[in-house]
Amino acid sequence: MTTLTALSDRLVGPIVLPGDADFEDARRVHNFMIDKHPAAIVRCAGASDVQAVVAHARDSGLDLAVRGGGHSVPGFGTGDGAIVADLSAISRVLVDPEHKRARVGGGATWAMVNDATAVHSLATTGGLVSTTGVGGLTLGGGIGYLARAHGLSCDNLVSAEVVLADGQIVTASETEHPDLFWALRGGGGNFGVVTDFEFRLHPVGDVYVGASMFECEDAAAVLRYFDGFIAEAPREFGGFPAWHKAAPLPFIPESRVGQPFLFVFSCWTGDHAVGADALQSFRDVAKPAAELVTPMPYPMLNTLFDDLVPRGLQNYWKAVYVKDLSDEAVAVHLEYGPRVPAVNSGMHLYPINGACHDVAPDATAFGHRDAKYACVIPGMWPDPADNDANIQWVRDYYAALAPHSDPGGYTNFASADDQVRVRDNFGAGYDRLAQVKRAYDPANLFHLNQNITP
Ligand SMILES: Cc1cc2nc3c(=O)[nH]c(=O)nc-3n(C[C@H](O)[C@H](O)[C@H](O)COP(=O)(O)OP(=O)(O)OC[C@H]3O[C@@H](n4cnc5c(N)ncnc54)[C@H](O)[C@@H]3O)c2cc1C
Numbered sequence: 001m002t003t004l005t006a007l008s009d010r011l012v013g014p015i016v017l018p019g020d021a022d023f024e025d026a027r028r029v030h031n032f033m034i035d036k037h038p039a040a041i042v043r044c045a046g047a048s049d050v051q052a053v054v055a056h057a058r059d060s061g062l063d064l065a066v067r068g069g070g071h072s073v074p075g076f077g078t079g080d081g082a083i084v085a086d087l088s089a090i091s092r093v094l095v096d097p098e099h100k101r102a103r104v105g106g107g108a109t110w111a112m113v114n115d116a117t118a119v120h121s122l123a124t125t126g127g128l129v130s131t132t133g134v135g136g137l138t139l140g141g142g143i144g145y146l147a148r149a150h151g152l153s154c155d156n157l158v159s160a161e162v163v164l165a166d167g168q169i170v171t172a173s174e175t176e177h178p179d180l181f182w183a184l185r186g187g188g189g190n191f192g193v194v195t196d197f198e199f200r201l202h203p204v205g206d207v208y209v210g211a212s213m214f215e216c217e218d219a220a221a222v223l224r225y226f227d228g229f230i231a232e233a234p235r236e237f238g239g240f241p242a243w244h245k246a247a248p249l250p251f252i253p254e255s256r257v258g259q260p261f262l263f264v265f266s267c268w269t270g271d272h273a274v275g276a277d278a279l280q281s282f283r284d285v286a287k288p289a290a291e292l293v294t295p296m297p298y299p300m301l302n303t304l305f306d307d308l309v310p311r312g313l314q315n316y317w318k319a320v321y322v323k324d325l326s327d328e329a330v331a332v333h334l335e336y337g338p339r340v341p342a343v344n345s346g347m348h349l350y351p352i353n354g355a356c357h358d359v360a361p362d363a364t365a366f367g368h369r370d371a372k373y374a375c376v377i378p379g380m381w382p383d384p385a386d387n388d389a390n391i392q393w394v395r396d397y398y399a400a401l402a403p404h405s406d407p408g409g410y411t412n413f414a415s416a417d418d419q420v421r422v423r424d425n426f427g428a429g430y431d432r433l434a435q436v437k438r439a440y441d442p443a444n445l446f447h448l449n450q451n452i453t454p
Pocket residue numbers: 029030065066067068069070071072073075076077087106107126127128129131132133134135136137138139140141142143144188189190192193194195309412413448449450
């Protein structure tokens with residue numbers, strides 16, 4: 001069995017151990033409710049470091065935590081007594097504008113991808129927040145403003161370089177290890193460590209952005225309108241209704257800060273004048289209490305939520321998929337949305353139709369292609385003393401909504417106590433995922449994730 005000293009001799013990147021000056025920071029992830037003490041954190045410099053960490057975990061029996069952007073709400077990127085493969089230094093982004101492709105290191109964030117591709121007026125579907133990792137987000141599916149236009153992040157994956165549990169490095173694509181490639185597109189980090197993602201890119205210039213804030217008494221009409229609008233909306237429209245407390249922002253009157261509103265966030269990737277007409281249709285339903293409407297570069301849109309969700313908050317989230325936004329579900333949103341307890345918390349109802357529905361239900365492991373929305377109740381707040389009240393709000397909202405939703409929620413929005421729902425959360429492809437797991441990770445080395453047991 002290798003010792004940590006012997007492991008450290010094999011590594012190019014540094015190893016951070018308890019007692020080291022940067023251990024305290026290195027052991028933490030985005031969600032500060034997670035307070036784990038790993039045995040070691042390896043800042044992997046490349047695939048060979050990842051191979052060394054995987055071999056060490058296999059031989060020593062230590063739990064292996066793989067960390068991309070560290071945003072997992074259950075804190076899968078760390079663990080008590082675990083060895084952490086921190087991929088954040090594997091973050092090179094190479095853009096091939098001619099073939100509209102990008103190669104992205106397994107530890108990159110969406111900010112890095114968006115900045116590099118925007119130089120060529122190209123983009124691919126990423127998340128809403130620039131600091132989220134490409135790794136966890138893509139492997140779980142990947143929902144964002146561009147999903148209706150260009151599919152989920154995983155739908156844009158062309159190939160992946162993967163370090164397997166047995167230490168081999170393989171490429172997974174439609175033609176190489178196609179079963180693994182299928183599983184990587186929705187099955188999470190269950191199958192290996194992706195050190196390099198290859199994405200398809202699309203022409204995306206400046207986008208036309210809207211943040212419209214509606215009074216609670218208009219929320220039912222706006223939600224109903226949105227539900228009809230989004231069923232037929234042009235794919236240039238990416239956007240979603242959301243409950244939030246008004247934050248202190250320049251476009252929001254000071255007297256309304258801290259009050260709850262139903263927001264509609266919009267991103268229009270087509271002609272701006274046509275986008276302006278689409279946004280006008282919401283104003284015809286109800287007059288916004290405040291509104292920001294402006295063109296901006298896509299990478300800038302991707303940072304708008306960053307300050308609201310910094311590293312260090314307490315996080316507790318729940319999620320459901322929705323096929324039909326029933327009157328009962330709308331009533332639940334009207335009851336719990338206005339009670340949102342913290343400015344960082346909210347409810348987001350992400351449409352996953354349009355291009356997401358072009359992909360055959362069994363073409364990838366993303367098991368909820370038939371859903372119209374992925375709904376999330378992201379609870380986030382700064383003070384651990386407020387944990388009980390904030391967790392209770394998320395749980396109560398979820399408990400009221402679940403009977404009017406599909407079984408299962410998006411795995412990337414699930415909390416640590418959602419492992420019991422793992423089969424419903426992965427949905428249609430679960431049994432096939434378990435087969436691929438048996439083939440590639442029979443000993444379940446990669447188990448700090450929404451775990452598919454072999
Ligand atoms: C503030 C915030 C905003 C978010 N916004 C969105 C959004 O807009 N759309 C959306 O779809 N999701 C969103 N999410 C959810 C997000 O997709 C998940 O939290 C995802 O797991 C984050 O990936 P990560 O690499 O940052 O996290 P990590 O905690 O590093 O990893 C999450 C999981 O993926 C595994 N993993 C990560 N990288 C790799 C890799 N390279 N190879 C193998 N396994 C890997 C880890 O082992 C772990 O199990 C958001 C989360 C947060 C906290």
